[in-house]
Amino acid sequence: MVRTFRGGVHPHDSKDMSKDQPIKQAPTPDIVYLSLRQHLGAPSKAVVKVGDLVKKGQIVAEPGGFVSSAVHSPVSGKVKEIKPHPHMMGPLADAVVVENDGKDEWFEGCNVATNWESMTPEQLKEKIRMSGIVGLGGATFPTHVKLSPPPEKKIDSAILNGVECEPYLTADYRLMIEQPDRVVEGFRIIMKVLGVSKGYIGVEANKPDAYIIMKEKGAKYGIEAVMLKVKYPQGAEKQLISAILGREVPSGGLPMDVGCVVQNVGTAAAIYDACAKNIPLLTRIMTVSGDGVSHTANYNIVLGQMLGPILKECGLKDGIRKLVFGGPMMGLAEPSENIPLAKGNSGVLALIAGVEKYEPRMCIRCSRCIDHCPMGLNPSVLSLLSDISDFTSMEKHHAMDCIECGVCTYMCPSRRMIVQQIKLGKQRILASRKK
Amino acid sequence: MLTTVIISLSILGVLGVLFGLGLAYASKKFSVETDPRVDRICELLPNANCGACGFAGCNAFAEQLVHGSLDVNTCKVCASEAKSVISSVLGKELVNQEREIAVIHCMRETIPARFEYNGIQDCRSALLVNGGFTTCQYGCLGLGTCATVCPFEALYMGEDGLPHVVDEKCTGCGNCAKVCPRGMITIAPMSRDVHILCNSKHDGKYTIGCCNHGCIGCKRCEKACPAGAIAVKDFLACIDYTKCVVCGACVDVCPTGAIGDYSLFRGKQSAKWRSGLAAK
Numbered sequence: 001m002v003r004t005f006r007g008g009v010h011p012h013d014s015k016d017m018s019k020d021q022p023i024k025q026a027p028t029p030d031i032v033y034l035s036l037r038q039h040l041g042a043p044s045k046a047v048v049k050v051g052d053l054v055k056k057g058q059i060v061a062e063p064g065g066f067v068s069s070a071v072h073s074p075v076s077g078k079v080k081e082i083k084p085h086p087h088m089m090g091p092l093a094d095a096v097v098v099e100n101d102g103k104d105e106w107f108e109g110c111n112v113a114t115n116w117e118s119m120t121p122e123q124l125k126e127k128i129r130m131s132g133i134v135g136l137g138g139a140t141f142p143t144h145v146k147l148s149p150p151p152e153k154k155i156d157s158a159i160l161n162g163v164e165c166e167p168y169l170t171a172d173y174r175l176m177i178e179q180p181d182r183v184v185e186g187f188r189i190i191m192k193v194l195g196v197s198k199g200y201i202g203v204e205a206n207k208p209d210a211y212i213i214m215k216e217k218g219a220k221y222g223i224e225a226v227m228l229k230v231k232y233p234q235g236a237e238k239q240l241i242s243a244i245l246g247r248e249v250p251s252g253g254l255p256m257d258v259g260c261v262v263q264n265v266g267t268a269a270a271i272y273d274a275c276a277k278n279i280p281l282l283t284r285i286m287t288v289s290g291d292g293v294s295h296t297a298n299y300n301i302v303l304g305q306m307l308g309p310i311l312k313e314c315g316l317k318d319g320i321r322k323l324v325f326g327g328p329m330m331g332l333a334e335p336s337e338n339i340p341l342a343k344g345n346s347g348v349l350a351l352i353a354g355v356e357k358y359e360p361r362m363c364i365r366c367s368r369c370i371d372h373c374p375m376g377l378n379p380s381v382l383s384l385l386s387d388i389s390d391f392t393s394m395e396k397h398h399a400m401d402c403i404e405c406g407v408c409t410y411m412c413p414s415r416r417m418i419v420q421q422i423k424l425g426k427q428r429i430l431a432s433r434k435k
Numbered sequence: 436m437l438t439t440v441i442i443s444l445s446i447l448g449v450l451g452v453l454f455g456l457g458l459a460y461a462s463k464k465f466s467v468e469t470d471p472r473v474d475r476i477c478e479l480l481p482n483a484n485c486g487a488c489g490f491a492g493c494n495a496f497a498e499q500l501v502h503g504s505l506d507v508n509t510c511k512v513c514a515s516e517a518k519s520v521i522s523s524v525l526g527k528e529l530v531n532q533e534r535e536i537a538v539i540h541c542m543r544e545t546i547p548a549r550f551e552y553n554g555i556q557d558c559r560s561a562l563l564v565n566g567g568f569t570t571c572q573y574g575c576l577g578l579g580t581c582a583t584v585c586p587f588e589a590l591y592m593g594e595d596g597l598p599h600v601v602d603e604k605c606t607g608c609g610n611c612a613k614v615c616p617r618g619m620i621t622i623a624p625m626s627r628d629v630h631i632l633c634n635s636k637h638d639g640k641y642t643i644g645c646c647n648h649g650c651i652g653c654k655r656c657e658k659a660c661p662a663g664a665i666a667v668k669d670f671l672a673c674i675d676y677t678k679c680v681v682c683g684a685c686v687d688v689c690p691t692g693a694i695g696d697y698s699l700f701r702g703k704q705s706a707k708w709r710s711g712l713a714a715k
Contacts, residue, residue, distance in 0.1 A: 089566070090566030091566045091570075091572055092566075332565065333550075333564070334565065335565060336550075357553045417554060417555050420554050420555050420560055420563075421555060421560075423563055424559055424560045427559070427563060
């Protein structure tokens with residue numbers, strides 16, 4: 001049986017372009033730019049100085065608060081400078097620049113196998129925190145925070161997100177079929193930390209081979225693989241919970257309010273590396289795709305590597321109309337390819353065809369956005385309220401429950417920039433709450 | 436026939452008298468005591484309901500004036516003659532406050548764009564896309580959100596893509612300053628007419644790279660100021676208007692022309708002071 005949620009759309013998934021490309025190890029760069037803003041929450045604090053020698057896996061920045069994350073050097077070498085550098089989310093943020101000396105020396109205690117099963121949940125959680133692991137699906141929310149629900153919230157199920165509902169992206173799919181043991185072991189660690197015995201892995205129906213592998217590998221640990229309908233945004237936390245467990249997260253609530261924690265498959269693999277091999281988050285798997293590159297690829301690539309050379313290797317064509325980091329629905333359009341890889345970057349899409357500029361017109365009240373909104377909101381009214389800057393009324397219409405999936409904008413026949421307008425409203429509401 | 440007319444007229448007449456008596460009674464019985472001062476003050480206030488005082492409109496502000504301990508000068512918009520009348524109504528002494536005006540702290544000549552922005556034509560939205568499309572992270576985005584929120588039509592977007600203040604209309608209500616996501620509009624006293632026309636906290640090298648008229652934090656103005664009113668912080672000069680003596684010494688030494696003396700051009704089109712500045 002194929003399960004799903006209410007609403008959503010099915011854009012052409014374009015996954016054929018890169019789904020048969022095995023994960024390729026990208027060459028280690030001569031220089032890495034480790035941004036201190038690769039996650040949601042407070043920026044990390046650098047703990048190294050210019051001129052310091054660092055080894056592979058050594059911490060270069062510690063978490064700047066509870067909702068924050070550590071950063072580690074993926075190469076051994078010298079800290080060249082610490083200065084503002086362009087990054088994925090904005091023009092400039094402080095970054096630790098490390099020059100690779102090519103020796104590839106591991107930091108003491110790193111890359112040593114340990115038996116995670118003898119560790120307590122608290123020890124595992126601390127290990128995850130200090131390994132700089134964040135949600136690798138793209139939201140980059142620090143994982144240890146998600147794994148620390150307050151005691152009054154009883155968690156009974158853990159869900160692993162292998163849906164990858166964004167078009168083009170195939171990084172999670174390749175990870176699931178090439179390295180299923182890392183994923184399943186990592187998920188077992190998550191289940192141990194949360195103290196739950198029931199785990200689900202959600203996989204979209206367009207990845208039957210991944211579904212079968214996950215089903216086989218997970219069966220003996222009480223992990224159930226669930227086949228989900230091919231629909232966007234099936235991989236959004238709240239939609240995934242609704243599809244698998246039939247529970248609805250209350251307005252303004254979190255998955256932990258209905259006894260769930262959702263983690264991405266990439267995050268699970270990183271957790272396995274951290275707890276079983278003592279390797280912090282140094283690399284991630286990323287898809288390069290789109291009609292702007294001559295050959296698509298799935299790379300295992302070190303964090304902080306400049307993406308320009310990687311795109312050149314993939315045959316970046318001239319006349320790129322748009323460069324998107326992440327998927328085409330929720331990804332971020334970037335002004336340049338000379339931006340280092342960040343933890344949350346699941347893909348780079350170079351797009352030429354179909355990138356057009358539209359003039360938004362008046363809302364014709366067709367209600368397509370309402371029919372497809374996976375959160376059951378009224379995007380048309382929110383958009384009209386945003387037009388007149390009535391942010392107080394937007395809050396009353398539950399603008400804060402919007403997950404910014406972009407389905408409304410995708411469906412709108414008047415080409416209204418609905419999700420952008422709601423984003424503006426959310427930002428204004430948050431600003432007024434702070435006051 | 437005639438009796439029908441007489442009967443209906445008399446019934447209506449009696450009903451009218453009854454309702455009239457009822458209304459007269461109700462108006463006496465349920466009348467609400469209003470402070471005549473509130474009405475009087477309300478008439479004197481601008482009634483623009485701009486909200487700059489922090490209250491929901493002029494009526495609410497008038498009530499606060501009478502019943503609270505607010506100062507008349509909280510209203511930035513009101514003319515000084517009206518303020519003195521309001522003060523006398525309230526029986527308070529009017530502390531004369533200078534008229535204030537919005538100042539745009541940016542004078543870039545073109546929009547140095549990092550990428551093409553096709554989104555909503557609102558500065559606050561544009562800022563959400565990769566931190567804004569301008570190379571300078573502190574300068575004007577030029578989409579005119581400040582002009583749309585101005586309740587007095589005192590701001591307009593010029594052909595240069597920058598907002599311009601119409602001196603006569605600006606009341607210093609501060610709505611534009613509040614809405615500007617880059618925080619490059621401030622409200623300054625009218626007589627202190629020398630301003631740092633830049634908001635860039637980038638270092639000098641970066642600022643020069645994206646703008647001809649940026650403040651590079653060279654501190655020459657700080658040294659030249661006889662009153663000690665200028666302090667450079669984060670590569671950006673800042674004038675303390677309480678100390679400034681409007682001598683123009685800083686304007687003369689600024690190497691990039693990032694300090695402007697409005698007093699020479701006040702009341703004329705702002706394009707003129709710019710050409711005057713360029714000629715200098």
